[in-house]
Amino acid sequence: MMMRYSFLSLVRNAGSSRALTTNIRFTQSQDHAVSPASTNVADHNETLGNKGIGGWQIMTAVCVTRHPVLCPPLSPMEHTYSQHLQKLDVEQSLQCDFELQVIEDNAKKLLGVEEEVELLEEEAKEKRSALEQLDVWKQEQEEFEKERVYEVKASGGSVGSSLSRQVVLVQKYKLGSQDMWLLPQGPWKPGETLRQTSERVVAECCDPSLGVRIMGNAPVGFYKYKYPKEMRSQGYIGAKVFFYRGQVGYRVRRSLPLLQLASKKEQQWLTHEQLSEKLKQNYVKAITQFLIDDS
Template sequence: MQTNRLFPCLFRVLRTSLRVRETHGLTSISPGGLKFSSVAVDAELPSFVSEGVGKWQIVGAACITRLPVICPPMTPIEEEYSKLIAKLEVEHSLRSDHELRLEQDQIRQDLLKVKEMDDIELEESSQQTAFEYEDACVEELKAFKFAPTVTEADQKGDIQTLNRALDRALVLLVKQKLGDDCTWVFPQSPWIPGETLRQTCERIIKEKCGTNLKVKVLGNAPCGFYKYKYPKQLRSSGYIGAKVFFYKAQVTGVNGEVLPGSDIAEYQWLTHEQLNEKLKSSYAKSVFKFLVSDL
């Protein structure tokens, strides 16, 4: 009896799924990401793709981030917590080999003071003691110079290089020609039929940033979404606007050079606070829904 009820239910679910896939032009959700059907996009689109008269153009965009190279300075509460953890670790830990050696050397020195030379071998007394080793380490530390955290690019105010703001996360922003104007956005390009959105994003990185910048795309699904309408004079192609799907990507190397594409007028590596100065308010609102500040 339960089996007779189960088969009609499964049939209705499969039929509904096929209708949704055919209607929305979604051919598959593969390991490479979302894949749309070019036939469905060129045909009459449903409400989630079309709005009003005309069609929405599907666009991919890459949010390329360089993670901090060095640890940022600790906040007061982090410093206090770090000292507490270090204190507890010393109190509850066993003595190290160096601490045990210090005790043995102290006993040996006490024996030397009372002139009990028979208990000490001459070879042992001529070796470097733990106290002497500590003094040598202290002198070596004093002579060591830490590399500066403020680079030459920081001093010059060069924001087109990765060798700056080493304790902060940087995001690549480009001044890209969109229509007749150049706008500060993440590198973007229209989706080409047959591609997954991840493949579109990987193509964008090569076309807009060059091959010298080593970047890894994170995930097969978009992390954010933004929609805007084209000016009326640019709607001759049949698209009334663009629906932009953002993908996160990370720079895998410490150094890397951006070779901007033909439609890129300028590029900058910016911190999260500097993004607000360049991006439009509506664009920034969509971006900061998935881009978390590192402060």
């Protein structure tokens, strides 16, 4: 199964030039690595095959998410209900050995039966009363709990932040003189399918070890915006953005070094609340339509 998956992903990476059913000619254009900080949204002067697409530039953005790594705590309602179930469970069960032993111990105490036989240390362990045994177990559990780890040493905004929430990758872009946080995006180039554009965008902005996987060939969302006046000289009125969904590979959620990976400059992983603070309201509205809320 695993072999098959890795093989398939190999095939996909090597040959994303899947035979196109339409007459689009595909050109490999992976070498256009643009550093995000300097990326200008309308930097690409390549003329569109049919520039007349209403004067709009076609863009593809990828909504790269990392799903929760740790279980979120129970909500108050869930907590009450689980306690209720536990109560019912105990009531309907038979008594276990431990409970019988507690009863037995109590009876012995009442009757005043005392064993005065000197016990060896090993035997004493077996002859411990039930409640003493319980204390020992509790101590053992506490020591075990101490070892458990719930946090990753990682700076805020990296892949390993907010472990019990879903986080989304955003990147800083310049739009004219303005700085804007957007989902990682890139312009479509003639000859590509939108899916291929999205894969290129992921390759440019994400570390390959994250194993980001694009879900599906069809875009999941749409957003359009106009460029500021000074940028319209290039012939575009604005951009039509098609969103794709991308998921960080499950290996990342299992591996500490990958979770500790610092995010690139001008990039951040944000929870849904942080998104709505940092991004433009209209943009957030477009995103939240397809972003599946985890809280």
